[in-house]
Amino acid sequence: MSTSTITNPVSAAAAHEISRRRTFAIISHPDAGKTTLTEKLLLYGGAIGLAGSVTSKKEQQSTSSDWMAMEKERGISVSSTVLQFEYNDCCVNLLDTPGHHDFSEDTYRVLSAVDAAVMVIDAGKGIEAQTLKLFDVCRRRGVPIFVFVNKMDRPSRPPLELLDELEKVLKLAPAPVNWPLGDGERFRGVYDREKAEVNLFERTTGGTFKAPLEVAGIEDDKVREALSDDLYETVTQEVELLDGLTEPLEIDRVLAGEQMPIYFGSAMNNFGVQNMLESFLQMAPPPAGRVSDGKMVEPNTDSFSGFVFKIQANMNPRHRDRAVFIRIVSGVFERDMQVVDQRSGKKVRLANAQKLFGQDRETLDTAYAGDILALVGNYNFLIGDTLTSAPKVVYKEMPRFTPECFTYIVNKDTANIKRYRSGMEQLMKEGVAQAYHVHGSLQAVPMLGAVGPLQFEVLQARLIAEYGVETRLEHSPWSVVQWFDEHEPDPLRRDRNAPKVHLPTGSAIARDQDGQWVVLLSSKYMLGVLHDRNDHLTFRDHAYGEE
Template sequence: MENAALAAQFPIEQEVKRRRTFAIISHPDAGKTTLTEKLLMYGGAIRTAGTVKAKKSQQFATSDWMEVEKQRGISVASSVMQFEHEGCVINLLDTPGHKDFSEDTYRVLTAVDAALMVIDAAKGVEAQTIKLLEVCRQRKTPIITFINKMDREVREPLDVIDEIEQILGITCAPITWPVGMGKEFAGVFDLRRHHMLKFTPGDNTAHQAVEVLESVDDPYLTKNFPIAHATFKEELEIVQEAADPFNQEAFLAGDLSPVFFGSAINNFGVRDILEALTQWAPSPRPREAKETTVYPDGKQFSGIVFKIQANMNPQHRDRIAFLRICSGVYRQGLKVNHARSAKPIRLDHAITFMAQERAHLTTAYAGDIIGIPNHGKLRIGDVLSEGELLAMAGIPHFSPEIFKTARLNDPLRSKQLNKALKELGEEGTIQVFEPLEKTGMIMGAVGQLQFETVAHRLLTEYNIDATFESVPVHKALWVSSEDIHQLKRFTQTSSVRLAYDAAGALAFMPPTRAALDITIERWPELTFHTTREINAF
């Protein structure tokens, strides 16, 4: 690969500094996947971008590779894309925006160093955005904000900024400010360079020239957009006096977000975001592990699996483990230790991604996301490392809210169904529980759309036709105890309500809240967890 050849020219410290690994987060329909394509286009990864929902022309988002995504026009799986821009190697992770797939997004956010938050200028802060930002704030992830769709009739920009600060609890530092909206959208004023960038709609290539107006009172504005221009002058005075200036330290600490306005579908504002990512976003940072700190420019390789994806290529029935490199260098044939099993693994055929397109690589560095062909040995949360076994911070599973079981239209395919559900459970598409009483697999999900995705994938990827029926389960809570004898006794007496998840962890599945409360009262020696941290040990 060309990237690998270039990488070999630089020492590890320099390669790590070149990396920018970030996720794009938003509420559904804010324009996240469209923006992803435009970033790829400006980064030279693709030549032109097609509208996400242009179904008639069969143009789908580069990052939406699943058939179900193409049909619905939404992202339901996280995609990884790597490209170079302005001397930086950018690893871009496009995440599901729909709330039903929030768990996948949470896991992705453990693998990135920054986030790009997309806000619909007409709708402002929405529910899913709040949840995702909470995860970012907990991890002190730096956030760049893009307020999208200014070419439409939207809310007043001051109101949107105020809402972001009030609801999300993060200080906003406007970098650009819009002149008008909808048909009166004339462009944005760059507060750093003190000039106007004129809006021109419709160009769908990376070579679109942006006309610069040196004066905020340029005749083009006063003549063609008199009302929008007058409003802008009033807002600009307020912004310049009251808004917080951009501060790099506050940004890196996750306390301040630079804000850009634009229109992703018209390629307007995308260059500014790429510039911010390359100049301001952090390179890979140290990661805490049990009893040690893992430094990205360390000599020994380490990485953590944050996602498993089966059947990215249905013709080959493959299973790929997505691994974030935390330190050192990957080279083909690298021998590492698998912390959970304490066994050695040889990494021979790692791949890099451009959504569904992939290429074998020979070299990768801390910050990169690589794919490891996997036949069931690797799970989410597994740590691979040279030298000592490492246990890094866990990747959480959350207690599901809806529970169902699958009923086959062809009973002879029960073995194939169990295998398929286990694979989907291991990759995180849905949570799968196997009851101790062997009464049939139970699926747990955050939302209904997850079941629709599973049904579609069972049919198209495994040729399994099944219907789903609700199961009387109130909640799934993982059980632990320091008293091994009490845990064993609980397992024996309550086996009818116990199950193992895809990773073999014991979960209690009561039918009602009352049953849960009684059990907790009767078994004080046990701890019932609403989340399960996926750790190496």
């Protein structure tokens, strides 16, 4: 593979700015504390004055990263959010992602735009199904993983047991950066293995914790006083065991996806969060390039390039605008610059570029490789589009996912048909769901497919809140989809020589939003029937676009 498709480097000043960038996502199972950790990282970065808790739903203070009405109402993240702040001479681009299973497709797209990921684990539950699913995507994309074991201030599983599970399930060498001193009511702090220092925390009467008190070593009298005799003995034994059970932390192995740094703490009470942030920024990689036509485009090349990984409509409902999120892969962005949208071949002037902080925004004049650029306006971009000033650069970063549930979202009032169509068109461009045109259907609207049913609830809620359109759901009888191989002929054409498709009972043929033919089936059992009856045809799951 070539080292670069472009040879001219950026200026020294731009190269320095690019080297300062750290772009990462926080991923987890729902309720592991991901959004709370995000808020506390922003607090340390000076980006917010007060970290809002997602558990305080009834209070006016809400999290910076959760801005939709539905997010504030339910206390969950349903949309990925981009947040940028400065810390220790690093410019940090932090992407908070949905933890709920139904929004995993949005999370997968975000993972195409980051260079590292912090995985949040609930200390009482360990690795959960959604966590493992997201980790598999990180492994597929070669994204380095850093682990934050959260909620140590609550009753937790033994840390050695958690360490063993992480190693067995994720198949990465564990490298604990710190070690917890107890859990639940007995949680007293963390031991920094690299510095050989103990950070003691003192509980206040309100249940929160005072700032950490750094102590020179684990054998210090203050540590002995803070821990009960049996806890002190347990901790010292575990710290000694770690040297024999784990390998030394090596940054090269972390970046190669062979080793995972592990941190213990409590995001809710700022236990170990600052330690994790500082350590992470030292080890996390600077912006990485992306592959175009088998060649690597490096960040420091002077031609601008990037790809659209997210579209969000109505972030400012008063203006009915759309925000197009672009990961800058190479070069420097300057406001009003002209680029080519490789999908359409058209030149586009990037005028209204903004830096977003949740729902807040400010005009952006310059951005660098590694940054997340938000273009606000009526740009006719789609998810996956490549924008570039260099010819022949095209990125194919966006995965394609197989829906697991299908329904129709039907307008209740024909008087609102224009608003309904406008709303559906805008929201579908965000990639929230996929559209299917079922052959022979009596429905006037396309059927929608999504990873989970909560996606449809979000669509309905946003149609009401943002467009004033009430809808109803009409569920379909199908739950499985199979794509015809791209080399197969049109299954509906009347050419007598074309192979005939033998459909199982209750199935149907449809076109997806890209015009590809699919078969819709009522169950996974019918999947076997379809393949048995059509061994002369080739089908695919189409779980990922590049496969």
